[in-house]
Amino acid sequence: MNETLAEAGVETAVTTDASSCFARFVNVQKSYDGIELVVKDFNLDIRKGEFVTLLGPSGSGKTTCLMMMAGFETPTHGEILLKDKPISGLPPHKRGIGMVFQNYALFPHMTVAENLSFPLEVRHLSKAEIKEKVDKALAMVRLEEFGDRRPAQLSGGQQQRVALARALVFEPELVLMDEPLGALDKNLREEMQYEIKRIHASLGVTMIYVTHDQTEALTMSDRIAVFNDGIVQQLASPDELYERPENAFVAYFIGENNRLVGEVSERIGDDCKVRLDSGDTVIAKPVAVSGVGSRTTLSLRPERVSILRDDAAERFDNQFTATVQEVIYLGDHLRTRVSVCGNDDFILKTPNAQGCGEMRPGQRIQVGWSSDDCRALDA
Structure with a gap:
């Protein structure tokens, strides 16, 4: 040395x-x-x-x-x-x-x-x-x-x-x-x-x-x-x-990810539309897709998903109604499992801020995320 x-x-x-x-x-x-x-x-x-x-x-x-x-x-x-x-x-x-x-x-x-x-x-x-x-x-x-x-x-x-x-x-x-x-x-x-x-x-x-x-x-x-x-x-x-x-593989080995599976239905500039197997449509960033008609797996980090309040001014290009399945208190944040887009194990990580702890199993909530945070990868 x-x-x-x-x-x-x-x-x-x-x-x-x-x-x-x-x-x-x-x-x-x-x-x-x-x-x-x-x-x-x-x-x-x-x-x-x-x-x-x-x-x-x-x-x-x-x-x-x-x-x-x-x-x-x-x-x-x-x-x-x-x-x-x-x-x-x-x-x-x-x-x-x-x-x-x-x-x-x-x-x-x-x-x-x-x-x-x-x-x-x-x-x-x-x-x-x-x-x-x-x-x-x-x-x-x-x-x-x-x-x-x-x-x-x-x-x-x-x-x-x-x-x-x-x-x-x-x-x-x-x-x-x-x-x-x-x-x-x-x-x-x-x-x-x-x-x-x-x-x-x-x-x-x-x-x-x-x-x-x-x-x-x-x-x-x-x-x-x-x-x-x-x-x-x-x-x-x-x-x-x-x-x-x-x-x-990298997406699911490094950190935690939500996985949504579907087919690329359209290319829109730098984005693509993916028709999920559930019938929902998600806008994502194409990273490892061959083109329209190809199967893909969407990768989305739990902390990138937002819970939308009724009075929230911010709106995302992906917004869906989800059903709360489970809420786990982890001190500095809440880990919430919801059912959305055909996935019953979709995870949200939200800071332990005022109002977040009010969610209960069975409750219907609005969730949203940006297409920039949603990556279309190999199937």
Whole structure:
């Protein structure tokens, strides 16, 4: 790294050249049996200092890609490059890559300090250098007082901090993380998300992170590659993925969506009319439709649906009468399930504002949404 661990406490992030390609997957494929491809033509350029997350369901190929970068798996086809040099022939210990696993992988018979010393000892650093780097790494993860403890004497969150410090103590330029927070409870997981994000911003190290948790990906990443069936469905920033999914899989994997199914009946400028199977007509943005007559699935975020009051001046290009099925109080907002446009599980998320709590099951209400928030995707 350009910056040392001593500078981990610096508030400003390391400046990197956004145009520089640091790591690269080129037409990478992977098959374990010689027949079925687990990873299919994977291409990805990762900039120096970037935090990229590989997100997808179990079996989608994301962890296999990480293991190929680490050197624990070999590509069946294609090439992996680090700083423009092919690394597929290099063993893991010669790649200079830090690795953090879900199960921490700490040596139970060693103290915390000894765990951190190990990757430095195998690199034949002097005792003075090792002590200096271990002390800095412990300070970076805020565990200065825990060097003499063994892993079993630490909480799950503390053990994960040690695992992170061990991956960073020898100052690698690339750190790989394979679902590192999966074993933690909700509060610890959220705390560690911000901790990892803080460390990434302080050090400017390049990170590739694997998870199936969309909240983790949205919280921590510069860019997210959404995987399914060995193929990247979309690669984009968190807000781009959430606001502008390119296909139905991405729309329904990232966040919550209401789904309405129908057929494109007309194109109107930048919009299209969709005749739903229920007989209702919705105006939407055509994103992944082949033309008039094609089947489509409409994607609409629950928070983009408004409840229309009788005296409301605002009107939408999509307005319908809905029947309230269920109202769940969630503190800062209400989650309301309604029946509308043939969908009995249509969800609304409304702020806990005055008057919202007056809705009751069986009540008829008016709902509306903008065509800009409704995307016509592949069927």
